[in-house]
Amino acid sequence: MTTRKEKLVVVGNGMAGVRTVEELLKREPNRFDITIFGKEPHPNYNRILLSSVLQGDTSVDDIILNTYEWYEQNNITLFTGDPVTHIDTKQQFVISEQGQKVAYDHLIMATGSNPFMLPLPGADLEGVIAFRDIEDCEKMIDAAKNYKKAVVIGGGLLGLEAARGLLNLNMQADVVHLEHYLMERQLDETAGDMLRDELASQGMTFHMGKQTKQINGKERVQAIQFNDGEIVEADLVVMAVGIKPNVALAADSGIETNRAIVVNDFLETSAPNVYAVGECAEHNGIAYGLVAPLYEQGQVLADTICKKEQVDGYKGSLMYTQLKVSGVDVFSAGDFREGEGKKAIRVHDEFEGIYKKIMVKDDKITGVVLYGDTSDSPRLLDMMKQGEDISDMSKAVLLPSEDAAGGQSPVVNMEPHETVCGCNGVSKEDIVQAINQDGLQSVEEIKQHTNASRSCGGCKPLVADLLQETLGSDVDIAQAEPLCGCTDLSHDVIQEAIKSQMLTNPREVMNVLGWENEEGCSKCRPAINYYLNVIHPESYEDDDRSRFVNERVHANIQNDGTYSVVPRMYGGVTNAEQLRKIADAADKYEVPLLKVTGGQRIDLLGVNKEDLPDMWADLDMPSGYAYGKAIRTVKTCVGEDFCRFGTQDSIGLGMKIEKKFERLSTPHKVKMAVSACPRNCAESGIKDIGIVGVEGAWEMYVGGNGGVDLRPGDLLTKVETSEEVMEIISAFLQFYREDANYLERTSHWIERKGLDAIRDEIIDNMEMRNVYAERMETALEHKPEDPWHSLSHNEKKRQELFERKPVELV
Amino acid sequence: MSSVQIDEKHVYVLPFEELRVNVPREIMWGETSIAVFKTNKDEVHAIENSCPHRGGPLSQGIVSGDHVFCPLHDWKINVTDGQVQAPDEGCVKTFDTAIIDGAVYLIDNA
Numbered sequence A: 001m002t003t004r005k006e007k008l009v010v011v012g013n014g015m016a017g018v019r020t021v022e023e024l025l026k027r028e029p030n031r032f033d034i035t036i037f038g039k040e041p042h043p044n045y046n047r048i049l050l051s052s053v054l055q056g057d058t059s060v061d062d063i064i065l066n067t068y069e070w071y072e073q074n075n076i077t078l079f080t081g082d083p084v085t086h087i088d089t090k091q092q093f094v095i096s097e098q099g100q101k102v103a104y105d106h107l108i109m110a111t112g113s114n115p116f117m118l119p120l121p122g123a124d125l126e127g128v129i130a131f132r133d134i135e136d137c138e139k140m141i142d143a144a145k146n147y148k149k150a151v152v153i154g155g156g157l158l159g160l161e162a163a164r165g166l167l168n169l170n171m172q173a174d175v176v177h178l179e180h181y182l183m184e185r186q187l188d189e190t191a192g193d194m195l196r197d198e199l200a201s202q203g204m205t206f207h208m209g210k211q212t213k214q215i216n217g218k219e220r221v222q223a224i225q226f227n228d229g230e231i232v233e234a235d236l237v238v239m240a241v242g243i244k245p246n247v248a249l250a251a252d253s254g255i256e257t258n259r260a261i262v263v264n265d266f267l268e269t270s271a272p273n274v275y276a277v278g279e280c281a282e283h284n285g286i287a288y289g290l291v292a293p294l295y296e297q298g299q300v301l302a303d304t305i306c307k308k309e310q311v312d313g314y315k316g317s318l319m320y321t322q323l324k325v326s327g328v329d330v331f332s333a334g335d336f337r338e339g340e341g342k343k344a345i346r347v348h349d350e351f352e353g354i355y356k357k358i359m360v361k362d363d364k365i366t367g368v369v370l371y372g373d374t375s376d377s378p379r380l381l382d383m384m385k386q387g388e389d390i391s392d393m394s395k396a397v398l399l400p401s402e403d404a405a406g407g408q409s410p411v412v413n414m415e416p417h418e419t420v421c422g423c424n425g426v427s428k429e430d431i432v433q434a435i436n437q438d439g440l441q442s443v444e445e446i447k448q449h450t451n452a453s454r455s456c457g458g459c460k461p462l463v464a465d466l467l468q469e470t471l472g473s474d475v476d477i478a479q480a481e482p483l484c485g486c487t488d489l490s491h492d493v494i495q496e497a498i499k500s501q502m503l504t505n506p507r508e509v510m511n512v513l514g515w516e517n518e519e520g521c522s523k524c525r526p527a528i529n530y531y532l533n534v535i536h537p538e539s540y541e542d543d544d545r546s547r548f549v550n551e552r553v554h555a556n557i558q559n560d561g562t563y564s565v566v567p568r569m570y571g572g573v574t575n576a577e578q579l580r581k582i583a584d585a586a587d588k589y590e591v592p593l594l595k596v597t598g599g600q601r602i603d604l605l606g607v608n609k610e611d612l613p614d615m616w617a618d619l620d621m622p623s624g625y626a627y628g629k630a631i632r633t634v635k636t637c638v639g640e641d642f643c644r645f646g647t648q649d650s651i652g653l654g655m656k657i658e659k660k661f662e663r664l665s666t667p668h669k670v671k672m673a674v675s676a677c678p679r680n681c682a683e684s685g686i687k688d689i690g691i692v693g694v695e696g697a698w699e700m701y702v703g704g705n706g707g708v709d710l711r712p713g714d715l716l717t718k719v720e721t722s723e724e725v726m727e728i729i730s731a732f733l734q735f736y737r738e739d740a741n742y743l744e745r746t747s748h749w750i751e752r753k754g755l756d757a758i759r760d761e762i763i764d765n766m767e768m769r770n771v772y773a774e775r776m777e778t779a780l781e782h783k784p785e786d787p788w789h790s791l792s793h794n795e796k797k798r799q800e801l802f803e804r805k806p807v808e809l810v
Numbered sequence B: 001m002s003s004v005q006i007d008e009k010h011v012y013v014l015p016f017e018e019l020r021v022n023v024p025r026e027i028m029w030g031e032t033s034i035a036v037f038k039t040n041k042d043e044v045h046a047i048e049n050s051c052p053h054r055g056g057p058l059s060q061g062i063v064s065g066d067h068v069f070c071p072l073h074d075w076k077i078n079v080t081d082g083q084v085q086a087p088d089e090g091c092v093k094t095f096d097t098a099i100i101d102g103a104v105y106l107i108d109n110a
């Protein structure tokens, strides 16, 4: 006997609808004949990761949750780009825009929401968009190619993620917010202000307490205007002011709606056999706008449709959110507002930029705001969910400071089912299982196997802790972190092996040390090439095939495949002849942009690959190595010859240093500076090596960094003569070259080794200082020729590396 | 020696000897930029010189075995079949090649 399958129709091919279908298939794989209608022309994708797509961390293809094959394998009929336009709740069928008529036994409404567009004059201009779907994201990416000024209206979660993305796309990002502090629905004023300071330092401009009155422009938007008359120029406006549940279809079909489609505890609507789930559903007066609640609803709805015994149905969800902007840790859950009968526990460390607040009512946590350090979030969230009585707990237990936590990670006390990675919905047990089953050893591997920490990366510390906990404390993960996926060995072990086993070329290193991929990868090849260079300065022949493109073609690749050219200007000093040559080359090769760099020299940007050798020959200046893991620049200030405060010849010393060490390869780039007095106009305090002249002496700072992890240099020593400066630079750089891991800046190296260890080796121990300085001389003797000169005079290399040879049919 | 006929479907590229292992060459066939690779097995492969991610020039990547790493964001792509390797997804157009009498040819199958 064959029974007819029950017909299930889903309106909305988004996260809630498809998740519910997955839950149904888990319970009853063969019971339903499923049809899904989607308005968007895509399979189901992870909407929350659009922020990551916009920020350039992932691609649209990466965020597809269910591929077309998945629908096929599960016998699901899918209509994309074809919205349902009519529902007949009496006869039980739906009709789509393109005329599909499908009958149902069960109908799931999962139409999500639409972005709320402020009905302002000018809101229909070209360049005014929302941030909701792939199309919006693509519009922003496209706009960034031609336009510069973006304004985001709305300083909530979505608006800030959009603004961060626009910054990453090289646009200016102004954020307009009606309230006086950011994310007021998730944060209190203190946290909101801390967030604003941080984002301002990342480059966003804020207009707080401003109401937009109109959008100006002819065809395309040109500016927005506030109620107070102020005008801000804009060629892209992103509205991120909220969402409006998509209820029109349901309302037109006579289904009861309020703000959203009204459902009971079993997700049933007012019409028989019609259910609603996700953002379009309103339960107990709440329409949720987050994925965690909709996944919970999906489980209840699957139980309802499959007629499983349900104890109490859906009881509402706790709301918690995290901001997906790199460099900012923000977490908020529940009701964090102050009020009657509530008390707060607060920790505010202005030095570390950490703020934590827990709201407590009747001995239970009702809300949490964490800024700067969100590692407590899983634990606090669990306490909230369980309604734990906290009256016996001390405040130090609730909000441990980093030191007081006794070294125990919050992940230790998490339940197996608790979510570690919110973006991708990966639980603690998923990760532990993957570690055990697949023998994973690093966070990187966990990311690849489970997706945990793949999106915003906020949970990375937890994942690392979990790895450590699962592998046991005798496994030292930091040490075991392998050089790359081709080997289990760390940098140290590989360097040692090259020395002790006298390995002399990359293939040999990989063979002898049991590489998994015969020829390695883009991570290990450059590292091994570097180590061989340092260990065998006299005999090793550089392998240009192991070098990243920039170091192979001696220019910086740009996002469009052209290159930039930065000639050396020793100490930032130039003259009319050089400038004339640069100007002539810029004309001759139609250079789109000339720019003064942060390193006191001139950058010719956007040069075609095939023009590089000719341009170098014309310039006839040495390469500035602006692309190299090598000595970059030595910045200088004007110094004693001109400046009224100058105490030393900073230009002279700077040029001398640059001439001596140029073209020397180093584990990572090395930047130096010489200033002639403590006013420090050459910014010596944030250089790998920074020299500051004082009356009768030079101070030497090392390990400074002005980049990602800002770090002031440490005072290494103070010496009287410029000869001593040169000698200590030699010893310091050689020690760094031999000891640091490839791609470890001096700042990280010094943090790892400690300043004292470096002083012991090259300041206090004259013998070692001389040994290093001598080895440096050997390395300098074997430095390559100026690469621009040699490449532009080598016909074979020219063809091999720079030519774009036209070919045609014979 | 060779029994293969060079016909009007063949595009002459360069002498096989001039192609260095793991150093891709960029050629322009009409408007199309193509990256030609010689792998460590002395095989020649050709793929479109444009990464499916954001169009990075694959001829400028580091080559290891059958794979090239895109110079822009390090996607890993198999040069023999054009497939992007996990965790990324996608594929690049490939072109048939032939080595005839010591010269490398592309074959126009269009």
Ligand code: SRM
Binding pocket: A556, A557, A558, A559, A564, A566, A595, A596, A597, A598, A599, A600, A601, A603, A624, A625, A626, A627, A632, A633, A669, A671, A686, A687, A704, A705, A706, A707, A708, A709, A745
């Ligand atoms: C051209 C220049 C920007 C400018 O227009 O001023 C520049 C351009 C680039 N920088 Fe920079 N940096 C430039 C000065 C700086 C400075 C300021 C300075 O040197 O005084 C810093 C902060 C100081 C520091 O390094 O401590 C800086 C910190 C970085 C970093 C972060 C390094 C870090 O350790 O945190 C990177 C990324 C990296 O190297 O991995 C980077 C990487 C880059 C790259 C090479 C990115 C890349 O891999 O493609 C950029 C090439 C752009 C291009 O398409 O040509 N750039 N970069 C500057 C070149 C200076 C020069 O003449 O050589």
Ligand SMILES: Cc1cc2nc3c(=O)[nH]c(=O)nc-3n(C[C@H](O)[C@H](O)[C@H](O)COP(=O)(O)OP(=O)(O)OC[C@H]3O[C@@H](n4cnc5c(N)ncnc54)[C@H](O)[C@@H]3O)c2cc1C
Binding pocket: A011, A012, A013, A014, A015, A016, A017, A037, A038, A039, A040, A047, A048, A049, A050, A051, A082, A083, A084, A085, A110, A111, A112, A113, A131, A132, A133, A158, A246, A249, A277, A278, A279, A280, A288, A289, A290, A291, A292, A294, A322, A324
């Ligand atoms: C940029 C961004 C970042 C976000 N970040 C987070 C985050 O960090 N954490 C979090 O929890 N949440 C986040 N969210 C919210 C989250 O994405 C939503 O809550 C979730 O996608 C809602 O799922 P849904 O299925 O209800 O709606 P949707 O995913 O919107 O799916 C509804 C689908 O139905 C379609 N549809 C509508 N009408 C019809 C019709 N008549 N016929 C056929 N199809 C129709 C729509 O086109 C849409 O594709 C974010 C959202 C955005 C836009």
Ligand code: SF4
Binding pocket: none
């Ligand atoms: S030049 Fe430097 S700061 Fe500017 S976008 Fe490139 S890497 Fe970032």
Ligand code: FES
Binding pocket: B051, B052, B053, B054, B055, B056, B070, B071, B072, B073, B074, B075
């Ligand atoms: S363009 Fe190739 S990896 Fe991004």
